[in-house]
Amino acid sequence: MNLLAEAFAWIFSPDRLTGALPLPTAIAQHLAYTFGSVAIAAVIAVPIGWLIGHTGKGREVAVFLSGAARALPALGLVVLLYLLFGVSLKTEAAVAAFVVLAIPSILAGAYAGIEAIDRSVIDAGRAVGMTEWQILFRVEVPLGLSLLIGGFRSATLQVVATVTIGAYIGVGGLGYYILQGIPLRDFAEILGASIVVVVLALVLDGLFALLARFAVPRTAGPRRRSARRAPGSVSVPQFSH
Amino acid sequence: MSWVADNLDLIWGLTLDHLRQSAIAIVAGFVLSVPLGWLAFRYTPLRGTVLTVIGLLYTIPSFALFALLTLFGIPYQSELNLVVALTIYAVAIMTRSVTDGLASVDADTRSAAIAVGFGAWRRFWTVDFPLAGPVVLAGLRVTAMSTISLATVGALIGVQNLGYLFTNGSQRRIIAEVFAGVVAVVVIAIVIDLVLMLAGRALMPWTRRNAPLSRARLRAVTA
Numbered sequence: 001m002n003l004l005a006e007a008f009a010w011i012f013s014p015d016r017l018t019g020a021l022p023l024p025t026a027i028a029q030h031l032a033y034t035f036g037s038v039a040i041a042a043v044i045a046v047p048i049g050w051l052i053g054h055t056g057k058g059r060e061v062a063v064f065l066s067g068a069a070r071a072l073p074a075l076g077l078v079v080l081l082y083l084l085f086g087v088s089l090k091t092e093a094a095v096a097a098f099v100v101l102a103i104p105s106i107l108a109g110a111y112a113g114i115e116a117i118d119r120s121v122i123d124a125g126r127a128v129g130m131t132e133w134q135i136l137f138r139v140e141v142p143l144g145l146s147l148l149i150g151g152f153r154s155a156t157l158q159v160v161a162t163v164t165i166g167a168y169i170g171v172g173g174l175g176y177y178i179l180q181g182i183p184l185r186d187f188a189e190i191l192g193a194s195i196v197v198v199v200l201a202l203v204l205d206g207l208f209a210l211l212a213r214f215a216v217p218r219t220a221g222p223r224r225r226s227a228r229r230a231p232g233s234v235s236v237p238q239f240s241h
Numbered sequence: 242m243s244w245v246a247d248n249l250d251l252i253w254g255l256t257l258d259h260l261r262q263s264a265i266a267i268v269a270g271f272v273l274s275v276p277l278g279w280l281a282f283r284y285t286p287l288r289g290t291v292l293t294v295i296g297l298l299y300t301i302p303s304f305a306l307f308a309l310l311t312l313f314g315i316p317y318q319s320e321l322n323l324v325v326a327l328t329i330y331a332v333a334i335m336t337r338s339v340t341d342g343l344a345s346v347d348a349d350t351r352s353a354a355i356a357v358g359f360g361a362w363r364r365f366w367t368v369d370f371p372l373a374g375p376v377v378l379a380g381l382r383v384t385a386m387s388t389i390s391l392a393t394v395g396a397l398i399g400v401q402n403l404g405y406l407f408t409n410g411s412q413r414r415i416i417a418e419v420f421a422g423v424v425a426v427v428v429i430a431i432v433i434d435l436v437l438m439l440a441g442r443a444l445m446p447w448t449r450r451n452a453p454l455s456r457a458r459l460r461a462v463t464a
Contacts, residue, residue, distance in 0.1 A: 073426045076404075193305075193308075194307075
């Protein structure tokens with residue numbers, strides 16, 4: 001456990017506030033990449049997901065995309081876009097890769113949220129004369145919120161993990177220390193930075209869990225949909241590191 | 242694409258390494274998740290806690306998990322480190338699938354097995370587990386796909402597999418090499434997924450739609 005003590009000593013050393021990349025700056029970079037990429041992905045994926053959920057069209061495409069994304073290696077995508085964009089655009093290349101990896105989870109959350117709503121609730125909205133837009137924004141979107149937040153949670157954790165790898169093409173973030181420590185065999189640095197990444201991931205995960213609890217509209221009666229799982233369906237995290 | 246043609250031997254060798262590392266992790270993850278998933282299913286009060294804690298393992302970024310494992314005496318830059326990390330992720334995905342699968346088994350079927358005198362062990366292996374099969378298989382397929390894609394991160398800790406094409410291609414700025422690596426990983430993932438799907442059909446013939454056997458059996462029963 002000596003190594004663990006050294007790792008914590010590395011994290012809380014005053015040297016972390018100076019040097020090529022101060023720790024607070026690295027954390028800020030890591031969070032900026034994460035939220036920026038997830039926000040861009042949301043702008044693209046949420047409207048499409050709602051459209052798929054509302055109309056029921058294009059569902060197979062969305063399912064295929066979220067399945068295929070699982071097989072896509074994050075490191076390969078980051079490096080590929082980096083080489084295609086060129087060294088001068090490495091930040092853009094990294095963000096593009098993070099966005100690509102964040103889209104499937106958010107898309108799946110958006111359409112699955114609407115799809116999981118009891119059809120009779122939506123029909124009731126239609127029966128009382130709501131327009132399609134009202135049905136979407138007053139019925140489907142609020143009721144689908146919990147699964148959408150789940151999609152954001154997966155996407156965020158996926159991006160946090162991928163930003164760490166993104167340090168490989170020199171975009172900073174917490175992975176910088178890990179990659180710097182490997183050739184130097186500086187395990188205090190590698191482990192220290194890794195602990196910060198893990199804490200960051202767990203804190204974000206916890207925040208999303210809280211958000212899911214408070215942001216979801218309260219409905220009368222028990223939620224039935226969670227019990228109605230189709231055979232062969234599987235609930236797993238949407239992301240891969 | 243001449244790089245690919247010139248380096249087919251390298252790609253093939255790395256593919257075999259990649260498959261070996263992934264296969265060990267997938268099998269080990271599967272074997273470990275069956276008792277864990279059963280425990281979570283059997284002892285309902287524990288279920289939420291066990292599944293949450295195991296699920297949290299999945300939120301640990303892979304690059305950081307490698308470092309955490311060194312605390313348990315595993316050498317940082319080693320194939321063992323990669324395989325153990327991949328196994329942990331596999332367990333994180335599979336355990337929930339096993340619990341969900343067991344929960345999906347009809348309670349009447351289970352009662353019937355108890356009524357005709359099946360012991361706990363025999364009931365698990367001949368009734369509960371096979372009937373949980375489709376859900377478990379769905380989880381296994383997801384596990385296989387993500388394990389194969391995740392394994393590439395091993396290249397960053399010096400493990401030889403298809404991820405080497407990313408690091409080497411990046412240093413030498415050969416786009417074809419990186420692209421070949423991405424394609425190879427996706428192709429392997431799809432092939433393994435198909436193999437698992439076919440294995441599932443072979444082992445669980447009752448999940449096949451319009452299975453000729455079931456129709457014949459039905460006729461025999463109704464006749």
